[in-house]
Amino acid sequence: MKHQRVGTALAAATIMTLGLSACVGNEAPEQTTTSAPEDAVELRLSHVYDPSHPVQTCGVPSLNGALEGSGVFINAFPAAQLGSEAESLEQVVTGSLELAVAGPSFLGVWEPNVAMFDAPYLFRDIDHFVETLDGPVADEIFASLKEESGLDVLSTWYYGTRHVTSKEPVSTSADLAGKKFRTPDAPLYLAMADIMGGAATPMALSEAYLGLQQGTIDAQENPIPTIASQRFYEVQDYLNLTGHMIQGVMIVGSDASLSALSDEQRAALQEAMVDASAAVRECIEDEEASFVEEWREAGTIQINDDVDVEHFRQRALEMIPNSFEWGDLYLEIREG
Known part of the structure; x- marks a missing residue:
């Protein structure tokens, strides 16, 4: 099946994360959407993000809205209820799980x-990312x-x-010299820490708030919606607009x-991905702008x-x- 990519989504009508762990025990995961229509094929979608994240609040409703009448229904399980990104991908490969959301670093395995x-x-x-x-x-x-x-990558969502x-304010890499800089434990993120000038300190996202509060780490990096949901503004003084990664996740x-x-249902699912990609992008961009404005005021x-x-761009080019x-x-993409 040819994947539906983000550029197509821009023409649609208005439109890492890392570190969350799976639930344990014998309790069945709580389903977060309504029941599937009678006789519909139910597709379970696993992701690691909080139930309040736009993947869940914007993407999933958009998918089901576009799929209405197709005989296909998406039942999403957030917060790693069905497993981590790596575990969910393994399940998709074997056919024991229908859909998963994963970032590029996990798919890079x-x-x-x-x-x-x-x-x-x-x-x-973002437009270059889309293109x-x-x-x-x-x-x-x-x-x-x-x-x-x-x-099979069906869609990429911003x-x-x-x-x-x-x-303390960070304007160049010298400002992070000697600072313990929280990163996910992946080679590309360790390289990112070097580019930004900090001392890479791998740590689960769920541990970062306490680490910042207790001084185990001095700084961290994330998208603005994640900074908001994790309340890092309570234990950090500066949001430095470095924009060092413009990031997507893949369905x-x-x-x-x-x-x-x-075949008809697959086509319907593919078309629904167009609307969902656009919906998620709009929600994320709205949150990015509104949080910065709110915090500034x-x-x-x-x-x-x-x-x-x-x-920082030059340091990335060198490293x-x-x-x-x-x-x-x-280099080809960056200079294209």
Whole structure:
């Protein structure tokens, strides 16, 4: 099945995360959507994000709205109820789970080039991100992913632009020198910490608030909606608008996991992904803008606009291409 990418979603009507753990015990996961219509094929969608995240509040309702009358229903399980990103992907491959949401770094385990889409300063802006994920480079990479693993990228949803929070303002990499900088435990994020100038300190997202509060770490980075939901503004003084990653997440299925669908239902699901991608992007961008405005006006956290982004972009250009096997492709996209 050809994947539906983000660029197509822009034409539709108005439109990492990492570190959440699966629920344990014998209790069945709570279903967060209404029951499937009678005789509908129910597709379970697993993701690790909080129930208040736009993936759940904007993406899933949009999917089901577009699928009405198709005989297909999406039942979403947030907060890693059905497993971590890695575990959910394994289930999709075997056909024991229909759909999962996963970031590029997790999909990169199956096809290394996919991880590149998480690279620092790869994209100039969100439109460049959209054009790339809708272009031939992404098409070829996702085709290789499917050939290698069976995982089929049905859609890419904008996840947010990542920024640094800290106790002191950060304008260049010198400002983070010697600072313990929380990152997810993945090679690309460790490289990102070097680019930003901090001392990489891998830590689960769920532990970051306490780490900042107790001084185990000095700074962290995340998209603005995640900074808000994790309340990092309570234990950090500055939001530095570094914009070092413009990030998406992928909705994946497989021929095995979607075998119950007819050709018509597969087409309906593909079309529904267009609306959902657009809905999520709108929600994320609205939250990014509204939180910054609210925090700036209320003094919740100091907004540092005086970031030398070109300084960080140049450091990424010097460090990334020679550190990863997809370095030449990184340069091609970045300069395209």
